Amino acid sequence: xxxxxxxxxxxxxxxxxxxxxxxxxxxxxxxxxxxxxxxxxxxxxxxxxxxxxxxxxxxxxxxxxxxxxxxxxxxxxxxxxxxxxxxxxxxxxxxxxxxxxxxxxxxxxxxxxxxxxxxxxxxxxxxxxxxxxxxxxxxxxxxxxxxxxxxxxxxxxxxxxxxxxxxxxxxxxxxxxxxxxxxxxxxxxxxxxxxxxxxxxxxxxxxxxxxxxxxxxxxxxxxxxxxxxxxxxxxxxxxxxxxxxxxxxxxxxxxxxxxxxxxxxxxxxxxxxxxxxxxxxxxxxxxxxxxxxxxxxxxxxxxxxxxxxxxxxxxxxxxxxxxxxxxxxxxxxxx
Amino acid sequence: xxxxxxxxxxxxxxxxxxxxxxxxxxxxxxxxxxxxxxxxxxxxxxxxxxxxxxxxxxxxxxxxxxxxxxxxxxxxxxxxxxxxxxxxxxxxxxxxxxxxxxxxxxxxxxxxxxxxxxxxxxxxxxxxxxxxxxxxxxxxxxxxxxxxxxxxxxxxxxxxxxxxxxxxxxxxxxxxxxxxxxxxxxxxxxxxxxxxxxxxxxxxxxxxxxxxxxxxxxxxxxxxxxxxxxxxxxxxxxxxxxxxxxxxxxxxxxxxxxxxxxxxxxxxxxxxxxxxxxxxxxxxxxxxxxxxxxxxxxxxxxxxxxxxxxxxxxxxxxxxxxxxxxxxxxxxxxxxxxxxxxxxxxxxxxxxxxxxxxx
Numbered sequence: 001x002x003x004x005x006x007x008x009x010x011x012x013x014x015x016x017x018x019x020x021x022x023x024x025x026x027x028x029x030x031x032x033x034x035x036x037x038x039x040x041x042x043x044x045x046x047x048x049x050x051x052x053x054x055x056x057x058x059x060x061x062x063x064x065x066x067x068x069x070x071x072x073x074x075x076x077x078x079x080x081x082x083x084x085x086x087x088x089x090x091x092x093x094x095x096x097x098x099x100x101x102x103x104x105x106x107x108x109x110x111x112x113x114x115x116x117x118x119x120x121x122x123x124x125x126x127x128x129x130x131x132x133x134x135x136x137x138x139x140x141x142x143x144x145x146x147x148x149x150x151x152x153x154x155x156x157x158x159x160x161x162x163x164x165x166x167x168x169x170x171x172x173x174x175x176x177x178x179x180x181x182x183x184x185x186x187x188x189x190x191x192x193x194x195x196x197x198x199x200x201x202x203x204x205x206x207x208x209x210x211x212x213x214x215x216x217x218x219x220x221x222x223x224x225x226x227x228x229x230x231x232x233x234x235x236x237x238x239x240x241x242x243x244x245x246x247x248x249x250x251x252x253x254x255x256x257x258x259x260x261x262x263x264x265x266x267x268x269x270x271x272x273x274x275x276x277x278x279x280x281x282x283x284x285x286x287x288x289x290x291x292x293x294x295x296x297x298x299x300x301x302x303x304x305x306x307x308x309x310x311x312x313x314x315x316x317x318x319x320x321x322x323x324x325x326x327x328x329x330x331x332x333x334x335x
Numbered sequence: 336x337x338x339x340x341x342x343x344x345x346x347x348x349x350x351x352x353x354x355x356x357x358x359x360x361x362x363x364x365x366x367x368x369x370x371x372x373x374x375x376x377x378x379x380x381x382x383x384x385x386x387x388x389x390x391x392x393x394x395x396x397x398x399x400x401x402x403x404x405x406x407x408x409x410x411x412x413x414x415x416x417x418x419x420x421x422x423x424x425x426x427x428x429x430x431x432x433x434x435x436x437x438x439x440x441x442x443x444x445x446x447x448x449x450x451x452x453x454x455x456x457x458x459x460x461x462x463x464x465x466x467x468x469x470x471x472x473x474x475x476x477x478x479x480x481x482x483x484x485x486x487x488x489x490x491x492x493x494x495x496x497x498x499x500x501x502x503x504x505x506x507x508x509x510x511x512x513x514x515x516x517x518x519x520x521x522x523x524x525x526x527x528x529x530x531x532x533x534x535x536x537x538x539x540x541x542x543x544x545x546x547x548x549x550x551x552x553x554x555x556x557x558x559x560x561x562x563x564x565x566x567x568x569x570x571x572x573x574x575x576x577x578x579x580x581x582x583x584x585x586x587x588x589x590x591x592x593x594x595x596x597x598x599x600x601x602x603x604x605x606x607x608x609x610x611x612x613x614x615x616x617x618x619x620x621x622x623x624x625x626x627x628x629x630x631x632x633x634x635x636x637x638x639x640x641x642x643x644x645x646x647x648x649x650x651x652x653x654x655x656x657x658x659x660x661x662x663x664x665x666x667x668x669x670x671x672x673x674x675x676x677x678x679x680x681x682x683x684x685x686x687x688x689x690x691x692x693x694x
Contacts, residue, residue: 014345020351027355052439060438093581097559097670104562105467199460202467220694221456224681227694241688242682305694308460309674315581335667 004013080111081188081209084174084261088166089127089196090119094312096335097124098196103134109205113171117166118142126191126335143169163273163279167193171264171271178265189261192255197312200255204306207298208258214290217299219256222309226252229302230295237295237302249283250292255307258283406581410616430556433500437473438506444548444569445474447537447622451529452490452556457674459694461556466497476549476629478536480529487694506532521637524643526555531632538629541622549622553615557674560616564668567660568619577661579617580670588629589664590657596658598664610654611645616669618644624651 085106089095099116114136118127121144131138140232143165171191178187190211194200195301208215216237218229228242241252248256273284282286283313299306404574448469452458462479469475477499480492486505494501508528530553537551551573554560568575576598578589583605590613591600601612625631634646661668682688 013348017344017347017351020348020355024351024355024358024480027358040487057438059435071615093586094670094672097668097672098562100670101468101559103466104471107602108467108470123454125691149537218692220460222680226679226682226688227692229692285358298563303692305459305692308463308675308694310457310460311677313673315671315673315676317586318584318586 025329032293037102079188081207081256081261082113083109084113084115084189084191085194085204086115086117086174086191087166087194087196088117088119088170091124091126093315093317095196097132098312099127099130102194102196102200103130103136103202106136106204107134108202112137112205115139115170116140117170119145119163119166123293124289139173139326141166141169141173160274160276161276163195164272164281167242168271170198175265175268178261183316187262187265190258191264192258193260195254198255199310200310201306204299205305207282211298212300213256213294214257214259214286215296215298216252216257216302217254217297217307218302218305220305222253223251223253227305228256229295230256232297234300235297235301237292237297239286245279248280249278250286252282252286253309254282254308257286259286259289276299354571360672361412370689382486388491402557405648436470436475436500439500440473443474443573443620444550445476446472446550446552446565446619447476447478447665448554449480449530449533450554450556451480451482451526451533451625453525454487454489456677456694457577458556458667459493461674462490462493462611465556466493468560468562469499470497471562475500475565476499478533480527480533482508482525502531502536504532504536507611512643514562524638527633527643531635534625537625541626543623543626546626548624551622551625552619555615556566558616559670559672562669564661567668570660571619571621573624573656573657573658574614574618574620574662576618577659577669578664578667579614580667582617582671583616586619587667588612590617592659596659596663598654598659609642609645611648612641613644613645613648614671616671618648618657621653 023218061256087102089099105116106114114131116127116131116138118124118141122143123140127141131140145162145165174191189210192205192208205215216230218227220227222228222242223242225243227250228240230237231239231241240246242251245251267289270285271280276284292309380600424575450465454463466477469477478492479490479494479501481504482485483505484507485501491503494503506528508523534551540551541547550568552565552568564577567577576590578587580587582588585602585604588601588603590598591602593599599605601609603612606612628651631647631650638646
């Protein structure tokens with residue numbers, strides 16, 4: 001009896017083992033293929049889309065409530081520091097497109113004041129209209145660049161510094177404007193120099209809002225590299241990781257730093273030096289304001305890229321020029 | 336002795352089963368986790384929205400998420416509502432969302448935007464600013480199709496963080512595909528397979544009979560779009576057209592519109608006798624038309640330069656049916672900008688910068 005039982009048990013065990021092994025092999029094979037998980041997802045997906053719908057409906061309600069609500073009770077929230085974005089711009093084919101997409105980005109940022117300075121002897125209607133329709137808080141200035149400082153047709157873009165007079169004009173206006181309205185709250189703010197062809201993520205503006213003196217972060221696609229960045233050790237900037245002339249006092253791109261308004265107002269002489277050698281434009285401004293030790297690293301200790309130094313191609317106009325020679329150019333009144 | 340054998344037998348039985356269960360669990364969990372994260376995220380939004388919002392007055396749907404809470408919701412609450420599988424342990428990560436698309440409206444037709452994209456250094460920048468534009472447009476559905484073997488984490492993360500309504504697809508264009516004996520140029524123009532995949536997805540997802548109204552627009556990731564453009568295209572009945580800047584070597588190309596408001600030709604220099612001498616960004620198609628003509632796709636091969644758009648449009652509509660927008664095709668609402676390829680000389684052979692940092 002005992003031996004027979006044992007034998008039977010052995011076979012059972014063996015069978016059981018074989019079945020398990022086969023099951024495991026099958027499962028492992030399944031792992032190699034894409035799993036068709038869609039069945040799981042539908043009910044949850046539906047819940048989520050329904051929730052989203054409700055969420056948006058609530059937001060709508062909230063917006064309506066905001067309008068009718070009485071403005072009392074709520075303790076005055078400390079208002080966000082305003083970000084003053086100084087952008088030099090000049091007339092060229094892609095100007096309207098660049099400014100359009102810039103304004104679309106800025107519309108998402110609360111408390112942003114756009115200071116747009118044209119390189120022109122007077123304000124152009126194109127920019128005036130664009131700013132008016134944008135829905136942004138803005139200041140429209142203009143300051144022409146002296147002829148000998150201007151890049152000529154065919155000059156490489158790095159030959160002469162660009163936007164110097166315009167940025168300085170922006171700073172001048174800001175200083176004058178703030179002086180005219182004294183008050184502690186008015187001194188709260190951050191100044192950022194944004195070129196009109198770069199790309200900005202929305203997170204960047206939230207990072208820079210807390211600037212106390214000068215804050216810095218990495219910039220993508222600049223200096224002949226994927227990104228340039230300050231190197232941070234122990235919460236302080238110790239040096240800069242850049243492939244081009246790292247011995248500069250501040251080897252950082254214009255888009256890689258922001259200055260607190262207080263500092264700008266406290267140093268009324270600080271501005272960009274148009275005579276500075278190539279690549280030292282940013283340093284000419286920052287040198288008078290801050291030392292490397294005082295820089296505040298943002299973007300997760302300067303490990304995330306939140307702004308990219310993109311450049312837009314000059315559109316090819318061969319056919320346009322040919323047509324214009326025949327007197328059949330496209331309507332110049334169309335912007 | 337029998338004892339050891341017994342133990343051995345038990346171990347041999349239990350081991351494969353535990354392996355099986357672990358493997359299976361992991362396989363099934365991953366998509367569920369993603370869904371749960373989305374659920375958490377959503378619940379957090381609902382509670383975080385507002386001190387201002389009188390949440391007491393609003394009752395969310397019955398099965399599960401109840402709105403009767405004080406504002407300033409805590410992370411724990413979302414776990415309660417979303418955890419139907421109590422055995423999954425998950426860390427709830429608070430994602431900070433910066434902005435939101437406008438609320439979904441029941442009356443506006445949905446705009447389905449088909450964007451093919453591919454990996455290159457400026458990809459994240461392009462998609463970021465495109466998303467910044469799209470976040471202003473109500474009832475927008477972004478169909479982003481990657482030219483890659485699998486969906487990249489960069490794009491996946493980007494799409495999720497924007498908060499847009501999106502669909503993420505991918506299909507790889509075979510490179511250097513040479514058809515035996517085919518003397519014409521066998522290369523498939525970039526973006527074609529991706530756009531076709533999106534069209535196919537639309538046809539599979541939406542039923543021709545009872546679908547919500549929708550408009551299909553092909554948007555490349557380096558162009559610039561004004562917000563007015565999307566409102567103009569929303570009223571498309573069949574196919575609408577408008578001018579596009581910086582194409583065809585001109586300041587802009589545009590359709591020729593006669594006094595009756597009908598398109599009768601094309602104001603271009605480059606081959607104006609094409610059936611549809613228009614850029615990809617210059618037209619939009621009503622979704623119904625796409626669904627009624629399920630055979631209409633972009634031609635993959637043997638298409639002359641500039642004829643891609645015609646290869647699709649001629650199967651859908653005639654010149655007479657075109658609807659001119661943008662003030663009878665006199666305003667520019669879209670620019671065919673192109674981003675310069677960044678010069679990365681200083682990276683050198685080995686790469687100077689940390690490859691783990693995403694740009």
